[in-house]
Amino acid sequence: MARRPTIKEVSKLAGVSFKTVSRVLNNEKNVSEETRRRVEQVVAELNFRPSLAARTLAGRKSFQVGLLYDNPSPYYVYHLLAGAQEGCAEHGYRLLTQPVDSAAPGLVADVAALVDETHLDGLILSPPVTENEALLDELDRRGLPYVRIEPGVRREVGRSVTIDDASAAQEATAHLLAHGHRAIAFIKGPLSHVSTVERLKGYRAALEAHGVAFDEALVVAGDYSIDSGRRAAHLLLDRASPPTALFAGNDDMAAGALAVAHERGIAVPDQLSIVGFDDSDLAAAVWPPLTTVRQPVHDLARSAADLLLDAKSPRDRMTFDTRLIARASTGPAPNS
Incomplete structure (x- = not known):
């Protein structure tokens, strides 16, 4: 050797x-x-x-950074961890990853213990951990540097990286409207995620811009998991007048809805168009492959690490572009 x-x-x-x-x-x-x-x-x-x-x-540094996450999508988490790891490695830091329950009463105490035991030099917070104001207060009190990915609260305070969820969702919904769809359902994520609120806002804005009335009955809650997409799709397709298009708040829920369509013998996209969000590996693996919004999760996480560890960076906030990726899961509305 x-x-x-x-x-x-x-x-x-x-x-x-x-x-x-x-x-x-x-x-x-x-x-x-x-x-x-x-x-x-x-x-x-x-x-x-x-x-x-x-x-x-x-x-007198540990040269270790922590990443906190709470997301059921393995595809999202994979790219999140890979991006943050790449960014930390470039600065000579190790990345410690920690799954958490962002709604747990003991979250602040658990994170404080993690910081004390490992002597972390900083934290990367991913949604919905970014929304926990008690945790932000504790980190500020300690003077521990942190960067948030897609913060929904205190957006103008501290360093963060984000996308325009509302604009991306509006573009995805407009894509379906341009294909003649008017009965467009939306499977939203958990309200603990700011992305849920922003994507619902974009969905509604697209309907309004095209003169289509918002129907609250066409909005069903999910939790960003495949199973929740399946449950939501069953509810929507059981309606007397089911939707001709479905926009899901992430690819996992869209894949769940697609599976239900196959089980029921509903042709996609001839009878039902489906759009997802993220452009995860799953989106291209299912059949037909999903039309989806490409969210640069890897780049968001890598840039979060850069902002955290580059003391010379003049920027506190970075916004990344999204892009609609049209694939075979969307088509003209039936009888349009």
Whole structure:
């Protein structure tokens, strides 16, 4: 096995002290740009990787970031974790992931214990954890840096990354309206997610813009899981006058609705058009593949890590674009 290069070798080749190398590795500000570039060049040439323990002792940091999530969609969570992990790795940090119940009475105490036990240098909060104001108060009290993904409260405070959910949902609904659909159902997510409120707002805005009356009976609650999409679809398709199109608040619920359509012998898209949201791996795997809104979950999470760990970043908030991906699950309304 090849011998691992040491900080002494980096120091000698760069012509600087051990302490200066440590400052560069810890991304401290009191180092000239010329010295920083020289040290970074030697680090790259030697493929030097400092031990986490040594860095912690030198800089009194843990070089660990936590990510809190509460979402039943494995596809969303996968891209969330992958993006955050990539962003942390680029800054030389480890990512600790923690599933939580955002509505649990003990959430604040549990997160406080996690921070104390692991000495986290910061947190990335994903929805709906971003909505817990008691947790935000506790993090502010501690002075612990954090970045929120799609915050719904205190949106102008702190660092965050987001998309325009309302605009994206309006575009998805308008796509169905352009195909002649007028009886368009909406399967919404849990109210604990700000995305649920914003996507419902966009759905209603599209109906209003096209002169279609909003029918509350065509809105059914889900929880972002496949099973909840199935339950909602059964309720909607059992109606005396079932909808000709269905917009689900995420791809998992859309896939559940699609499965119900297949079970009932309802042809998609000839008899029922279905639209999802996220453009997860699932959207392209089902048949027919789902028309959906592409949400850049990976980029959101990666950028959240960048905002958290890049002390020089001049930005506090970033908004990412979404895009409607038209596939075979949508078509003209029957008899249109």
